[in-house]
Amino acid sequence: MLGEVVPPDPEVRVRLQGLLEGGGFDFSKLPAWVRRFELRVGALEKCLDYAPMGYCRDGFVVVFGDNNQIIGVARRFTSITNSGYRFTYDGYARLPRFMGILHHGGTNVLLVVRDGVVGDAWVLEKPTPFMITHILSRGLREPFWCLRSRYLAGLLSSAIPRVGLGRLPRSERVGLVNQLRALGVHIPV
Secondary structure (H helix, E strand, C coil), rough: CCCCEEEEEHHHHCCCHHCCCCCCHHHCCCCCHHHHCCHHHHHHCEEECCCCCCCEEEEEEEECCCECEEEEEEEEEEEEECCEEEECCCCCCCECCCCEEEEEEEEEEEEEEEEEEEEEEEEEECCCHHHHHHHHHHHCCCCCCCCCCCCHHHHHHHCCCCHHHHHCCCHCCCCCCCCHHHHHCCCCC
16 A cells, blocks of 8 residues: 555554456566556556545555566445454456557557566557556456446546557567557557
């Protein structure tokens, strides 16, 4: 948890550990271009409803780890009991840590990277928050998944990096375009 959803739950990593299972990878083996597509994790955490007493009743929290290519997103509900705060979590997504929108020449491609290579890619007619969430909810493959939610759509839209193909060094650009072509996605170069 990054801080906006207060009070912090000291057990959040333990409670949401299941969202991170199976995502381990040695990040030193990632190609240089992959880091440009790292989700802005802080944009995925948000309080939706503050209680008058100053705590977040309803909000989204994230869990992630070093060398883990999964970002867990959960909706957290907080209530007050006689013994303190009570936290309840609903899993909303197991997102790829490395995903983004590649744009070039009027073409936008939503891509997902797993184990250092492009695992999935979709051409977007319009890169709207709804369209992104719709594609991810239907197209992500294990271990990733994503629920369709208007709240999550807004958070994802601000968290997903947008990278221009022309801004990548030529060596990185060629490797990325070749991976996309292998998946049947053609970008005019």
